[in-house]
Amino acid sequence: MNRERLIVETNTTPALPRFVKLRHDKGRDRWIMLAPERILTPDAIAVEVLNLCDGDKTVGEISNQLAQTYKAPIEVIEKDVIVMLQDLADKGYLVS
Amino acid sequence: MIEAGDNNSQDLCAVAPMGLLAELTHRCPLQCPYCSNPTELERASGELSTEDWARVFKEAGELGILQTHLSGGEPTVRKDLEEILKAAVDAGIYTNLITAGVLLSRERLEGLADIGLDHVQLSVQHVDAKLADKIAGFKGGYSKKLELAKWVKELGLPLTVNSPMHRHNVEYLEEIIDFAVKLGAERLEVAHIQYYGWAFENRHTLIPTKEQVYKNADIVDEARERLKGVMSIDFVVPDYYAVRPKPCMGGWGSSFMTISPTGKVLPCHAAASIKGLEFENVNDRHLRDIWLHSSAFNKYRGTDYLPEPCKSCEFKEVDFGGCRCQAFMFTGEATNTDPACSKSSYHKELLEIAERESKLEPKPFLYRKFTKQTQPAE
Numbered sequence: 001m002n003r004e005r006l007i008v009e010t011n012t013t014p015a016l017p018r019f020v021k022l023r024h025d026k027g028r029d030r031w032i033m034l035a036p037e038r039i040l041t042p043d044a045i046a047v048e049v050l051n052l053c054d055g056d057k058t059v060g061e062i063s064n065q066l067a068q069t070y071k072a073p074i075e076v077i078e079k080d081v082i083v084m085l086q087d088l089a090d091k092g093y094l095v096s
Numbered sequence: 097m098i099e100a101g102d103n104n105s106q107d108l109c110a111v112a113p114m115g116l117l118a119e120l121t122h123r124c125p126l127q128c129p130y131c132s133n134p135t136e137l138e139r140a141s142g143e144l145s146t147e148d149w150a151r152v153f154k155e156a157g158e159l160g161i162l163q164t165h166l167s168g169g170e171p172t173v174r175k176d177l178e179e180i181l182k183a184a185v186d187a188g189i190y191t192n193l194i195t196a197g198v199l200l201s202r203e204r205l206e207g208l209a210d211i212g213l214d215h216v217q218l219s220v221q222h223v224d225a226k227l228a229d230k231i232a233g234f235k236g237g238y239s240k241k242l243e244l245a246k247w248v249k250e251l252g253l254p255l256t257v258n259s260p261m262h263r264h265n266v267e268y269l270e271e272i273i274d275f276a277v278k279l280g281a282e283r284l285e286v287a288h289i290q291y292y293g294w295a296f297e298n299r300h301t302l303i304p305t306k307e308q309v310y311k312n313a314d315i316v317d318e319a320r321e322r323l324k325g326v327m328s329i330d331f332v333v334p335d336y337y338a339v340r341p342k343p344c345m346g347g348w349g350s351s352f353m354t355i356s357p358t359g360k361v362l363p364c365h366a367a368a369s370i371k372g373l374e375f376e377n378v379n380d381r382h383l384r385d386i387w388l389h390s391s392a393f394n395k396y397r398g399t400d401y402l403p404e405p406c407k408s409c410e411f412k413e414v415d416f417g418g419c420r421c422q423a424f425m426f427t428g429e430a431t432n433t434d435p436a437c438s439k440s441s442y443h444k445e446l447l448e449i450a451e452r453e454s455k456l457e458p459k460p461f462l463y464r465k466f467t468k469q470t471q472p473a474e
């Protein structure tokens with residue numbers, strides 16, 4: 001039963017584990033991530049990334065999609081996406 | 097003070113609670129001498145019904161509660177746990193089962209997972225079976241817990257191992273960390289117990305030395321780095337060795353509530369220890385109205401009531417003067433600065449007590465029971 005640290009790279013196919021729930025908090029009109037003993041409030045960009053993390057698309061594909069939407073260089077976008085997802089992985093909130 | 101209009105949802109949500117500790121019962125097969133339940137336990141005959149809890153969770157969801165801890169006592173003692181869980185799930189609330197793990201069958205756990213249970217928190221008193229059972233006052237408990245942990249993982253549920261730390265397991269932290277990793281836990285809680293209620297009664301035999309606690313902190317630092325992305329670790333030092341007080345409940349009546357087995361609504365699970373507070377019951381009033389208007393919640397809300405040294409303190413909005421229960425217990429006045437704070441005039445005394453008692457010969461535990469009595473140590 002030994003898990004290993006997930007290292008997020010271009011070809012990683014990220015997804016949220018079953019115990020982390022991303023949902024809209026209607027009363028407070030914001031997005032939240034529910035995890036054991038934690039409530040995270042991801043910003044709008046993070047929510048957009050997380051909604052693309054379906055365990056199927058790669059980090060490269062997700063970054064490409066965002067680069068087109070925001071008309072920004074993919075290198076810049078992918079760097080930011082990896083930093084954000086690695087942080088989540090290190091908290092135990094991301095699987096591949 | 098809160099003056100949100102009851103029917104104005106925008107105003108309400110700005111001040112709505114996010115977490116709910118549901119103490120479904122105070123019955124428990126274990127008798128841990130540091131149990132966080134009040135020393136005056138509530139009896140089964142007065143417990144809320146299935147329908148009461150179902151209504152409470154519906155009201156909680158509407159109020160803005162996002163997470164609930166189904167706790168006790170031992171929540172699986174309740175035969176209607178399934179129906180209560182379903183009410184919480186239906187209300188869109190993230191559900192965490194806090195269990196001792198000695199009463200659950202695999203079939204029942206599977207049923208709970210099917211209903212939508214999100215997470216299981218299992219208490220593990222020690223890594224040594226004999227010592228674990230002695231601390232819990234329950235023979236054979238340790239092996240049942242191991243079995244439960246295995247089922248939790250087999251069913252794909254996330255697991256937190258909760259090992260409250262004290263003098264009788266403080267030297268085993270590294271083993272506890274390894275043990276939790278082997279069980280496949282995503283999360284380990286190794287909070288040192290705080291000395292209220294039952295733990296206060298047993299402080300002389302439970303409190304570790306300052307050196308032991310500081311060594312724990314180093315071990316946790318190293319393990320967190322090593323286990324990054326594998327298992328997260330929550331560690332808390334006992335208030336007696338702290339310099340700054342903890343922001344108890346993130347501020348009184350700001351984001352959290354507890355409901356006792358008989359339906360009393362409390363700002364924190366220990367709040368009944370403060371004499372003179374009056375708690376309202378879920379059977380008398382809508383949860384939202386209790387949250388907004390109950391005198392027990394409004395009494396220490398915000399920071400306006402705080403006297404010096406809190407009044408002019410730069411950390412006032414960071415820690416809210418610490419814990420009201422501890423302030424009451426030590427100073428006789430709940431509005432005072434928590435003695436865990438180095439600015440409290442009682443702080444020196446707190447540390448002296450800890451240093452003295454941590455070096456005393458351990459005495460027999462006063463086990464948690466419906467009627468207090470001492471059990472001889474084996």
